[in-house]
Amino acid sequence: MTPGSRVTHPIELRSYEILRARLDGTSLDTARLPPLTxxxxxxxxxxxADIDYVADLVCDETALGAAVAAIAAHAPVVTDVRMTAAGITTRNVVCRLGDVDPVAAARDGLxxxxxxxxxALDEVGPGAVWVIGCAPTALERLLTLAxxxxxxxxxxxxxGFVGAVEAKEALRAAGLPAVSNRSEKGGAAVAAAAVNALLYEGLNP
Incomplete structure (x- = not known):
């Protein structure tokens, strides 16, 4: 194993075999997708274990390639909540939720x-990878600070049922390099999985 590389567990390999077999030859066949997507x-x-994400996710191969390069150059990774951070397995991340004064936030309408x-933006500055899996309001705030x-x-x-679809639509409309999805679905595990895919690509190019 080379330094920084990743060993794939046999259970994960079998999981990928199953999901690819289920999609093979269907309209959702992932083999048709560009490699990073x-x-x-x-x-x-x-x-x-939700195949619906094949059609639900919105990715841009060029943006993903640039993100892999940014990650390789040690761009900070920022998450909205600790649950999202906990799912990111190969990189220390920034999550400032625990440092927020809830009274001051409420006073500011946040x-x-x-x-x-x-x-977090004050800490990391421009050029970070932002991973938002739980809070539509965090995504809305990031867009105002883009x-x-x-x-x-x-x-x-x-x-979520309140604001999640709208926040993701706003992200796509903003034209930022992004991964999003169209439905109300999502969550910390989903967002962490997406960034882990890019982190693993950097480990095993």
Missing amino acids: RAVVERVVHAT TRSAAAVGL DLARPALVIGLPV
């Missing part, structure tokens, strides 16, 4: 997750 889509399906975006953040990539996959 395929890596992200299959990692999310592997993490969720949720704690939205306020944490500002604290000119300052200039993200290498936004993985915007918040979950």
Whole structure:
């Protein structure tokens, strides 16, 4: 094993064999996808056992390639909540949710997750990879700060019935390099899986 490489567990290998066999020859066959898009889509399906993500996810191969390069150059990775951070397995991440003063956030009309975006941006500056899996308000806040953040990539996959679809639509409309999905689905595990796919690509190019 070369330094920094990753060993794949046999259970994971078998999981990939199963998901590819189920999709082979169908309209959702991931073999038709560009390599980085395929890596992200299959990692999310592997993490969720939800094949619907093949059609639901929105990826841009050029943006993913630039993100892999940014990660290799040690761009910071920022998450919205600790649950998202906990799922990222090969990189230390920045999550400032625990540093938010909830009274001050409420006074400013922000949720704690939205306020944490500002604290994280103050720490990491422009060019980070932002991974948002739980809080639509965090994604909305990042979009308002996009000119300052200039993200290498936004993985915007918040979950929920209130604001999640709209926040992801706004992300796509903003034209930022991004991974998103069209439905209300998402979550910390989904967002972590998406960024892990790119991190693993950097480990095993």
